[in-house]
């Protein structure tokens with residue numbers, strides 16, 4: 125194994141703690157060439173498409189990467205902001221706020237954000253933390269529900285980075301927080317705030333990103349964790365089960381994915397005479413193409429086109445302060461036992477205490 129040159133930690137240096145907040149990734153620009161680059165990396169990940177390479181490669185390189193970049197670029201163009209991709213903008217802002225909130229609580233931690241696909245890469249963020257002297261790093265994925273395609277894939281990148289190092293920092297991984305009380309309360313508060321302004325719908329649809337159905341049969345806990353989040357959110361809102369539905373969106377390819385599918389469910393509700401639905405996407409901690417385009421544009425058009433009267437999309441948690449406090453709590457719990465308080469402050473406090481004791485002893 126070859127190891128990369130790395131800046132040495134100085135012996136005796138105070139330990140520093142870092143957090144890497146990892147999200148999925150997004151193209152650099154809403155253009156076919158940027159989409160091609162992004163999708164080529166994303167869809168080549170064997171955690172995302174679990175097909176034998178001999179079967180998948182000709183489909184990916186022969187068909188998908190020739191057709192999808194142009195179509196996806198047009199969709200990205202419809203949600204792009206002056207600051208860039210919404211997913212990038214929110215992820216960066218969340219990292220800054222998390223750092224600020226932890227700082228307010230007296231923790232000295234450096235928070236960096238990273239993307240599993242695209243930039244800034246997980247390796248680059250970890251390099252920056254190591255270069256800043258972090259000897260302890262907490263890996264915090266932006267996915268509340270564990271899924272091999274997302275959570276484990278982010279961890280793979282961390283292991284690959286560590287595999288090239290001589291002096292590996294202490295590493296901790298946050299696996300999931302789908303049933304975290306603070307996360308669920310922040311979601312519920314977001315929905316309640318929407319209802320306080322716009323009244324209640326006849327149905328609340330909680331739409332999660334889909335996965336191939338066989339991943340559930342093979343033991344991935346994702347489907348169960350989505351349902352638990354959905355049940356806890358419905359309970360927090362006081363909704364009876366028949367008014368709160370868990371659905372799965374973003375089906376890709378011809379295989380069967382987790383059901384019920386979001387858009388056909390919305391169309392069926394409209395046809396049954398349901399006039400108003402509200403849709404929330406609790407599995408996405410930041411708005412992105414899957415929520416802003418697929419739900420707020422496409423699913424809205426499908427529901428209204430099938431006879432529905434009103435469609436409300438409730439935005440993701442994004443920079444909601446209640447959510448970021450919950451995230452800081454999650455981080456804090458996982459940092460426990462790591463001395464994140466300023467070592468110099470602690471030394472100064474000890475010296476002050478000792479001086480006070482010495483003075484007391486003299487009197």
Ligand SMILES: C=CC1=C(C)c2cc3[nH]c(cc4nc(cc5[nH]c(cc1n2)c(C)c5CCC(=O)O)C(CCC(=O)O)=C4C)c(C)c3C=C
Nearest residue numbers: 148149150151172173196211271273274333376412413414
């Ligand atoms: C085989 C394909 C895919 C699997 C499996 C998959 C799982 C999965 N994805 C997310 C979260 C996000 N996905 C996003 C975009 C996106 N997803 C796929 C395909 C699969 N996802 C594609 C091809 C794309 C790109 C857009 C497109 O061309 O349709 C995003 C948004 C990225 C953005 O830039 O805004 C997120 C977030 C989860 C949580 C998940 C499994 C649980």
Ligand SMILES: [Fe+2]
Nearest residue numbers: 148333374414
């Ligand atoms: Fe996806």
Ligand SMILES: [Fe+2]
Nearest residue numbers: 374413414418
């Ligand atoms: Fe999609």
